[in-house]
Amino acid sequence: MRTVLEFLAVWAAVYATTFGTYLAFGAIFNWYCFRHPERRIQKNRDGLKRRGKEIRQSAWSLLGTCFCLAGGLYAQYRGWTLFAPLELSWWSVPLMAVVSILAYDTWYYWGHRAMHWGPLYKHHQYHHRSVAPTVWSNYSDSMVDALAMQSYYLVAPLILPIPPLVLVGHxxxxxxxxxxxxxxxEFAASKWTRVPSPMVCTLFHDLHHSKFNYNYANFFSFWDRVCGTLHTDYDEGVERWETLPDGGVPMPRARADKRTPGAVAGPVSATPAE
Structure with missing residues (x-):
């Protein structure tokens, strides 16, 4: 019973912190965004119509996300891991931060592509109802979808010696x-977010929501470039945002989307234009 209560306390603390900062940061960043309407990527769609639904869904799905992080941290605390976490040092912190971020981006890419596969897509389609995503859309997932993506934070501490502080920082x-x-x-477009750099800006994931079968990764474009799932307008779009810093940039010119090699088919009709 003590073990259960300890874990519930950790879970509750992680959830309260995550949902609280989601609401606070979302409100502040949303206010900042609307002071800069010229930076809106999809000029003709109002994603905020779904704000209330997305916040309510996020309150639910974050239970699963926070369960994973709390479970990973508690497993380390109880010594239930394959390796003990490394002691904090000048080399262990940056090393394990890089290892964790790279491992997570790989986990996320392949998990995300799997969720676009026909039999699993029903668990992911709620997230794609936000064709024009907003700051509130990040956690607008089904519980199965949230666990599929975020279970990294439960599994990784069991098999990697990630210091708890590094896992939390990640x-x-x-x-x-x-x-x-x-x-x-879009506020981050630069030469550092397009080829040959693997870094990405907001346009990267926005294209995933508007075009659906592209740009599956999270932090980097590496896996999408290697597997042929990077949207062909991404690098060009980033460059246009660079050359027109006043934000007078429409979405990339409409063109017939040609499926890139390795793209996963999905029911585009299941995503209404919101």
Whole structure:
């Protein structure tokens, strides 16, 4: 019973912190975005029509996300892992941060592609109802979808010697990066977010929502480039945002989408234009 109560306390603390910062940061960043309407990526779609639904769904799905992180941290605390976490040092912190972020991006890419596969897509389709995502869209998932993507935070501590502080730092970075990446406003486009750099900006994930079968990764474009699932307008779009810093950039010119090699088919009709 003591073990259960300890875990519930950790889970509750992680959930309260995550949902609280989701609401606070979302409100602040949303306010900032709407002071810069010229930075909106999809000019003709209003994603905020779904704001209430997305916040309510996020309150539910974050139970699963926070369960995973709390479970990973508690397993480390109880010594239930394959390897003990490394002691914090000048080399272990940056090393394990890089290892964890790269491992997570790989986990996310392949898990995300799997969720676009026909039999599993029913668990992911709710997230794609937000064709024009907003800062509130990041956690608008079904519970199965949330667990599929976020179970990394439960599994990784069991098999990798990630210090708890590094795991928490990774999750904090993922939390805010994901919300900004779903915001629908482009503030980060630069030469560092297009080829040959593997880094990405908001346009990367926004194209995933508007075009569906492209740009599956999270932090980097590496897996999409290697597997042929990077949208062909991404690099060009980033460059246009660079050359027109006032934000006078429409979405890439409409063209017949040609499926890139390795793209996963999905029921595009299941995503209404919101």
């Amino acid at each position: 999750r904090v970075y993922d939390h805010f990066n994901g919300m900004i990446g779903h915001s629908g406003f």
